[in-house]
Every structure is written in structure tokens, then in C-alpha cells.
Amino acid sequence: MNVRTKSSNMGLILVLIMVSLLIGSCTHAPIQYFDNTPVVSNSCSADTVYFQNEILPLLNSTCATTGCHNAVSAKHDVVLTDYNSVMHTGGINLALPSESKIYKVLLKSNDERMPPSPAQAWTSSQANRLLTWISQGAINNACLEAACDTTHVTFKASVDPIFQTNCYGCHSATNASGNIDLTNFDQLAILINNGSLLGSIRHDAGYSPMPKGSSKLSDCEINTIAIWVRDTTLTSSGGGGSTGSTCDPDTVYFQNTVLPLLTSGCAVSGCHDATTRKHGVQLTDYSSIMQTGGVSAGNPNGSKLYTILSSGGGDKDDDIMPPYPRAPFTTDQKNIVKNWILQGAKNNFCDSGCDTTNVTFSGSVFPIVETYCLSCHNGNSPGGGIYLRNYSDLVAVANNGKLMGSIRHDQGYSPMPKNGNKLSDCQIATFNIWIKNGTPNN
Numbered sequence: 001m002n003v004r005t006k007s008s009n010m011g012l013i014l015v016l017i018m019v020s021l022l023i024g025s026c027t028h029a030p031i032q033y034f035d036n037t038p039v040v041s042n043s044c045s046a047d048t049v050y051f052q053n054e055i056l057p058l059l060n061s062t063c064a065t066t067g068c069h070n071a072v073s074a075k076h077d078v079v080l081t082d083y084n085s086v087m088h089t090g091g092i093n094l095a096l097p098s099e100s101k102i103y104k105v106l107l108k109s110n111d112e113r114m115p116p117s118p119a120q121a122w123t124s125s126q127a128n129r130l131l132t133w134i135s136q137g138a139i140n141n142a143c144l145e146a147a148c149d150t151t152h153v154t155f156k157a158s159v160d161p162i163f164q165t166n167c168y169g170c171h172s173a174t175n176a177s178g179n180i181d182l183t184n185f186d187q188l189a190i191l192i193n194n195g196s197l198l199g200s201i202r203h204d205a206g207y208s209p210m211p212k213g214s215s216k217l218s219d220c221e222i223n224t225i226a227i228w229v230r231d232t233t234l235t236s237s238g239g240g241g242s243t244g245s246t247c248d249p250d251t252v253y254f255q256n257t258v259l260p261l262l263t264s265g266c267a268v269s270g271c272h273d274a275t276t277r278k279h280g281v282q283l284t285d286y287s288s289i290m291q292t293g294g295v296s297a298g299n300p301n302g303s304k305l306y307t308i309l310s311s312g313g314g315d316k317d318d319d320i321m322p323p324y325p326r327a328p329f330t331t332d333q334k335n336i337v338k339n340w341i342l343q344g345a346k347n348n349f350c351d352s353g354c355d356t357t358n359v360t361f362s363g364s365v366f367p368i369v370e371t372y373c374l375s376c377h378n379g380n381s382p383g384g385g386i387y388l389r390n391y392s393d394l395v396a397v398a399n400n401g402k403l404m405g406s407i408r409h410d411q412g413y414s415p416m417p418k419n420g421n422k423l424s425d426c427q428i429a430t431f432n433i434w435i436k437n438g439t440p441n442n
């Protein structure tokens, strides 16, 4: 009885509140404004869930995306880009936190679930963190990380949580934006090796800034990932050909052609390697090439990296790069750089698998030599006194065994390409097949 009376009293009070709200809205609608400026604590308490540190990045990477709950799409009038909008449109229920719409939709079964398939569902621990945040009052709070502790960086404890909060929403197997699935170690290995993982989170020139559409990771998070990258050797299993797109014959790929060419021709000791950095120019990887090589994407003639190959930076002919006694780049080599810049100077990579059905000297063997060897085996003082300029030069080293010995890194030979990575198995097989076929000039 008692209970019933109480609840009908509650009903009356509610009606009164609603009536007064209605009257209010006829005059001045008192729209509550939730301050987007957070309350910042100087240190992070382990028991508190912070909106700015944890909840907002998670909402941004999984919900506040184009077509869903960003300010433009505002699907079902729900916007989850900032504190004020979350409080207004997220259906937060402070009295009954587990009844909050923003929480309940995470737990729904398949077709009503948010984020909807193909996006990955939130993990139960992520959902629980959201619930805790609401239970703690859904405050716009933030904390300053204590000194960034990077003494024991591991994937599971340090890096994976950053990816969970900021990245997997767009880069999982079922929802691989830009064809990138960060949960796949083979793919991660490629992104690490070609520099785009760090380039994108550091917002380096030439990379798409990540996490897309939200603020940059903290310095501590970036450092954590950088330390893990430095200390981890991920190797692609290489099976299944899932590494990069297939090769388009009209495209010049940075990782396949441009980088090996610059590594063998320019990033050598005393010149543009990481130690010497002559004139501040370092040409060892994509990010330093974009930062110090004077590349203007789409405009080879406005790119120092290209113009210096022909005329030099000044008017003297000895400004030409690579300098004497090295040989200038051949027309083919210059065209590699030129066309890559013309096509947008991207950090791209392709893999067509290993096709050795039609090995020819001009189509298969010499292009590898031009990219990986010629810069050192040409000019006035070729490496080891050995020229690799043309067909007859190559036949000579093929016949005396030095070609296969050096590229296979056989004992008793100097390993080639000198100071560079070993050629791929496919490239080594290509030389081998050409020699087995009797070194034809085709």
C-alpha cells in the first residue's frame, strides 16, 4: 500500500515538473550546457575512469565516425564527438547508469548492436569502463599521466590498450579502414617496416594523421608505441600474399623501387645515411626522405631530390648528385624518382608474389641491378673494381660465381648489396634462373 501511494505521488511530482518545463520552454528554453572543458587532476587515480583520457577517444574511434555519430551525420540525432553532445544525446541515466542508452546499445544482440556490424563490438571490459564512468557521475574529467613510464613496454600491456581505445574501431579484421587491420600482426609488421605506423601517429608529412578525426595521441602514448617498434622485430609470415596490393606495372612503388635505389645510391656512409646526414639530408627511410629530401609531391621539377640528379642545386656541374667519383644516375634511375614524385610521392608497396615464369635480362634481371647495385658499380671507382653497367658486365660476374655468391651471402664473398638488406628470395631466384638458362641477352 505504502509503496503504491509513494509511486503515485512520484507520478504527480513528475507531471508537475513536466508542466513547468513546458511552460518554461514557451518563454526561455533553459537548454543545459555541459562544459566541454574538463576538470583536470594532476595525477591519474587507478579507480577512476576519465572521460577525456579513455571514454572520449573510444567514442571517437568507434562511434563518432562519418555516417554514424559525428556532428554531420548525427544518426538518430545522436552526436558523440564531445562531452556536451554525449550528455545531451547519449541517453545518459545518472540515476540508473546501466539503463543509459549509450551503454545498453553496446550489449544488444546482433542487428541492433552498436557499433553495428561490420565494426567490432566493444569488449566487455570497454563496456564496463563506460558503465563505471557513468556510475561515477559522468563527469567531464581528465587526468595528467604521471611521469610517462616506459620502462617495461610490452605489446599486451602497453601497446594493445592504446590500439583498443584509439584504433581498432576503424582497423579490425571486419572493419579494415584503408585496408588496414591492426589486429593482424603480418599487416602490422608491414606498417612498422615502411614507417607508416609511426608516421601516422606522429602526424609526419606524407602520412594520413591518425587516429583519424580525433586528437593526436599523447606524447606518452606515441613514445610507448615508438619504443615497442624499436624493440620488436616483427616478420611477415609472407604466406597467402596478403602483404600489400598487387603490382601495377605503371606505378612506381616507394618500398619496392625508390627506397632501394636511394639506399644504394645516396644513403651511403659519408653521404646521406643517418650518421653523416650531409647538408642535413637523410635518405634512409620514407619519413626522413619526405622531411629532408625537398620532395614536392606531384612536382618533380620543384623537388630537389629529383632536380639535383641532373643539374645540381647550383650552377656548377659538380653539384650533381651522386657526386664524383660515383656515376650520375642513368635515365632509367632518374625516371624512377621522377615518376614516383609525379604519382604523389606516396609510401606505397606492392607484392605480386614471385613470378619467375618469364625471366629475361632486360625485363627481370637488369631492373634489379639498376635499383640495388648500379649506383656503386658504375662511375670512376666502382665497388671492388667491378662494373655492373650492362649485359657483358653481368655475364662476367655470373660466370665467375661472384654474382650468386655475393647476393646469396655465401661464405667467401662480400655480401651484396653492400650495407643494404639482402635481396628477396624471389630476386635471388631470378638471377639464378637467368644464369641456369645460359645468361641469355633477351
Ligand code: HEC
Binding pocket: 060, 061, 062, 065, 163, 166, 167, 168, 169, 170, 171, 177, 178, 180, 191, 196, 197, 200, 201, 206, 207, 208, 209, 210, 211, 212, 213, 217, 347
Ligand atoms: C575513424 C576511423 C579511424 C581511426 C579511429 C583510426 N584510423 Fe587509421 N585510417 C583510417 C582510414 C580511413 C585510413 C585510410 C587513409 C585515410 O583515409 O586517411 C587510415 C589509415 C591508416 C594508416 C595508413 C596511413 C598512411 O598514411 O599510409 C595507418 C598506419 C593507420 N591508419 C593507423 C592507425 C592507428 C595506429 C590508429 C590509432 C592510433 C588509427 N589508425 C585510428 C581510419 C581510422
Ligand code: HEC
Binding pocket: 264, 265, 268, 369, 372, 373, 374, 375, 376, 377, 382, 383, 384, 385, 386, 397, 402, 403, 406, 407, 412, 413, 414, 415, 416, 417, 418, 419, 420, 423
Ligand atoms: C653501397 C655500395 C654497393 C652496393 C649498393 C652494391 N655493391 Fe657490390 N660491392 C661494393 C663494394 C665496395 C665492393 C668491394 C668489396 C667490399 O668492399 O665489400 C663490392 C663487391 C661486389 C662483388 C664482388 C664480391 C666478392 O666477394 O668478390 C660483387 C659480385 C658485387 N659487389 C655485386 C653487387 C650486386 C649484384 C649488387 C646489387 C644486388 C651490389 N653489388 C650492390 C659496393 C656495393
